[in-house]
Amino acid sequence: MKQLSFIFGLLWCLCVRADEVIPSVPDHYFNDYAHVVSTGTVTRLDKMLEDYERESSDQIVVAVFPKMQSDAAIKDYTLRVAKSWNAGQKGKNNGVVFFVFIQDHKMYMQVGTGLEKALPDATCQQILDTQITPHFKQKDFDGGLSAGVSAIITATRGAYKGNGHTAHELQNANTNVAGGSAVKP
Secondary structure, three states: OHHHHHHHHHHHHHHHHHOOOOOOOOOOOEEEOOOOOOHHHHHHHHHHHHHHHHHHOOEEEEEEEOOOOOOOOHHHHHHHHHHHHOOOOOOOOOEEEEEEEOOOOEEEEEEOHHHOOOOOHHHHHHHHHHHHHHHHHOOOHHHHHHHHHHHHHHHHOOOOOOOOOOHHHHHHOOOOOOOOOOOOO
16 A cells, blocks of 8 residues: 555656746846836846846846746745756855746745855745835835845845856856856856
8 A cells, every 4th residue: 555655646746747847047137027027127137136246156046937837836846947047156056046926926035055144044034025025015026026136135245256257258258167057148
């Protein structure tokens, strides 16, 4: 009987993952696939996050989707997506991917191990609850995401020092860069 339960459990897990969609690596730091943020805010936040990577080497990526493309728990699904995107630098693992799923009314931050001291789970939850959610309840996605990005930058500032370049710029210059990048060059 235990074997039968195990087999059914394994098949269920495979079915859940079979219906899951892992989005491709984003083109930008700030990505509004749900089209809920004004063009001006998208441009401003994308530039802010790019500049912050130059300053700190930390890579923060925001992805706003209409809905989750998985039946899995948000923590598990976003972990798989964040790992496939490879945010941050190899060796530093200093990436943050902030996910928002509009129709599901869910959001989650996946934080690389290199930034866990600066941005622990409790701080992530506080940012979500106090900086972002009040705006979202008023359908003010521009304000919520602007406040959230600013709070993430404030929490992680000083954890690492940048060299004035993004990982993409270094990769394109064929210099010796250790790392991946969640943003397509």
